[in-house]
Amino acid sequence: MAYRLGKMAHAMAHPHDADAVELNQMIVEKQVAFWQAWTAMGLHGMSAAQNFSQQWLRWSCMPWTSPAALTPLALTGQLQASLLEMATKGLAPVRRKAVANSRRLARRR
Template identity: 40%
Template sequence: MTTSRARRIDPFASWSRMMAASFQLAQTGVRMVETLSASADVIASRGATIGAAMRSPRDADHAELGRMIPEKLEAFSRSGSAIADAWWAMGSAWMDEAQNLTSLSMRGRVPTIGELAALSDRAAAWSLGTVEAGALLGYDAVAPIHRKATANARRLKRLPAKR
């Protein structure tokens, strides 16, 4: 009978992967700041567009007004999909580990040293993968909102003000 054994974790590779995850978190923070800054510009511009439309509905920028809701729906839908995909993958990984632990505990005997070592290796790999997945989750969730907000800010700066 052969048993599958988890690959041993290299401490240097683990450290490198943890550092990459921390850089991913930092990039997410930068994207968040850029998104917030762009959103402030977009809100200011669109607030003026809405104000102008309320003063003179016939002369309103209906194209711009018509973009506001659909683009938010698209960006937030893509963000929600990224979150759901990541949660599904992380939940599946957790269930795999739970099944492995249950299998090990239901054998009716004390685990061998080899089985405990394999359990330790799997737990370390799973933990590291969870940190990486969590860092990527934030980055992927912010990406569609960041993309739309920064694109709108650039586009609206080029348009003449209709106030």
């Protein structure tokens, strides 16, 4: 990040075509990573909500059919784990891009 910020500051003072390409690429890749993260989180959220709702309805409306381990506390734990997994899935595209950029820029120095 420090390398790219320094490069941006230098590019603003002494513009070159290569710098403009790099700055444009930075903007586009952030947008792509954002939408990939948003999509991954949305898909996981919909799936988790459906699963949680199904289990909660099963526990609250037909308790005789639900397993003994399925309690409100267990459902809360599943919800928390699902939210953590959603955040992880959302950060994965951003991390993947940051690592790829770091490797690419390390080769260019």
